[in-house]
Amino acid sequence: MMPLIDPQNWRVQNWRVLGIETSCDETAAAVVACEGDEGRTLSNIVRSQAEHGEYGGVVPEIAARAHVEVVDTLVARALDEAGLELADLDGIAATSGPGLLGGLLVGVTAAKALSFASGLPFVGVNHLEGHALTPGLTDGLAPPYLLLLVSGGHTQTVIVRGEAGDCERQCERLGTTLDDALGEAFDKAAKLLGLGYPGGPEVEAWAARGDADAVSLPRPMVGRPAPDFSFSGLKTALRQAAHATELTDARVADLCAAFQASVTASLTDRVGRALELYEAREGAPAPALVVAGGVAANEAIRASLTGLCAARNIRFIAPPAALCGDNAAMIAWAGGLRLARGEAHGLDLAPRARWPLDEAAAKPGAKA
Ligand code: KG4
Numbered sequence: 001m002m003p004l005i006d007p008q009n010w011r012v013q014n015w016r017v018l019g020i021e022t023s024c025d026e027t028a029a030a031v032v033a034c035e036g037d038e039g040r041t042l043s044n045i046v047r048s049q050a051e052h053g054e055y056g057g058v059v060p061e062i063a064a065r066a067h068v069e070v071v072d073t074l075v076a077r078a079l080d081e082a083g084l085e086l087a088d089l090d091g092i093a094a095t096s097g098p099g100l101l102g103g104l105l106v107g108v109t110a111a112k113a114l115s116f117a118s119g120l121p122f123v124g125v126n127h128l129e130g131h132a133l134t135p136g137l138t139d140g141l142a143p144p145y146l147l148l149l150v151s152g153g154h155t156q157t158v159i160v161r162g163e164a165g166d167c168e169r170q171c172e173r174l175g176t177t178l179d180d181a182l183g184e185a186f187d188k189a190a191k192l193l194g195l196g197y198p199g200g201p202e203v204e205a206w207a208a209r210g211d212a213d214a215v216s217l218p219r220p221m222v223g224r225p226a227p228d229f230s231f232s233g234l235k236t237a238l239r240q241a242a243h244a245t246e247l248t249d250a251r252v253a254d255l256c257a258a259f260q261a262s263v264t265a266s267l268t269d270r271v272g273r274a275l276e277l278y279e280a281r282e283g284a285p286a287p288a289l290v291v292a293g294g295v296a297a298n299e300a301i302r303a304s305l306t307g308l309c310a311a312r313n314i315r316f317i318a319p320p321a322a323l324c325g326d327n328a329a330m331i332a333w334a335g336g337l338r339l340a341r342g343e344a345h346g347l348d349l350a351p352r353a354r355w356p357l358d359e360a361a362a363k364p365g366a367k368a
């Protein structure tokens with residue numbers, strides 16, 4: 001496969017790539033361009049699956065079917081909004097892991113079919129790399145930096161190093177959750193308080209009306225040397241507190257406020273620890289902290305991390321909400337960087353349900 005640009009001088013020439021994302025419960029398609037050395041999102045279409053609402057979580061089979069139903073339409077809309085046709089593109093990228101296998105197969109197969117029909121190169125992208133490299137698209141930020149990824153499936157701090165588009169070889173995970181992901185913890189908290197799905201925005205809205213000091217909840221892992229996370233004990237404490245008295249609206253608001261205050265305190269402490277470890281590993285403080293994933297939309301969390309970074313003189317970058325949650329622009333961008341380096345995959349590429357970002361450094365059996 002011909003490199004799209006001179007690998008010695010990557011990101012200097014123009015390219016346009018279509019991205020497809022189907023790893024969880026969002027079907028997404030986007031077109032991203034690299035113009036000069038600047039990224040531009042030409043279209044970014046996301047369809048969230050409301051189908052899972054009544055189950056309080058994502059049902060894999062329902063998700064895969066819903067992806068099949070809309071993926072073609074979304075790709076057509078993404079091209080349309082970008083004002084482009086397939087022939088105007090330089091490549092096609094799809095998330096090939098980690099995620100739910102049925103959904104991944106839908107996106108990867110759609111991308112391969114488009115690649116076969118058009119002759120454009122195809123590249124499979126690690127979803128986590130998409131999140132990790134988003135600040136390059138939104139803020140022109142090149143590694144190194146510390147990434148905090150907080151979503152429904154992941155809670156990790158990662159040193160993103162080296163040249164963008166080379167994450168697998170260059171990233172190092174510092175901390176991860178020992179049990180639930182943070183988004184999952186928000187979703188479970190909402191479910192046990194009788195609120196809707198996804199739970200994060202619900203808990204945040206209710207928390208705004210409550211008093212965090214009215215309920216005492218633990219602040220998991222605070223002060224521990226390893227920068228890992230844990231949220232299942234907090235969930236149990238929340239359940240006990242919820243069962244202790246009648247669940248009036250005022251009480252639900254207080255419980256939400258206390259829950260959000262606990263996770264924010266825990267997260268901020270853990271990220272502070274990761275920043276210390278970053279400095280010890282790299283010999284210099286992190287130039288920036290980047291937050292990504294659906295939970296990064298939470299204002300209380302953003303405010304607390306902003307304070308942490310201000311106190312340490314570290315740049316804080318939170319991509320706009322549309323590029324924080326799952327989207328295809330990040331996949332197009334990460335895929336474009338790989339294609340520009342001369343990488344591409346054959347039609348035999350198999351999606352991977354598990355695929356840690358730091359493949360080499362990941363412990364066997366570690367949760368991706
Ligand atoms: O990255 P994302 O869109 O996709 C998946 O991981 O699937 O993250 C979704 C997660 C959900 O668990 C949702 O409850 C959480 O992000 N979330 C939030 C907020 N908005 C979304 N959590 C806390 N506060 C929010 N405002």
Ligand code: ZN
Pocket residue numbers: 127131151293294325326
């Ligand atoms: Zn994600």
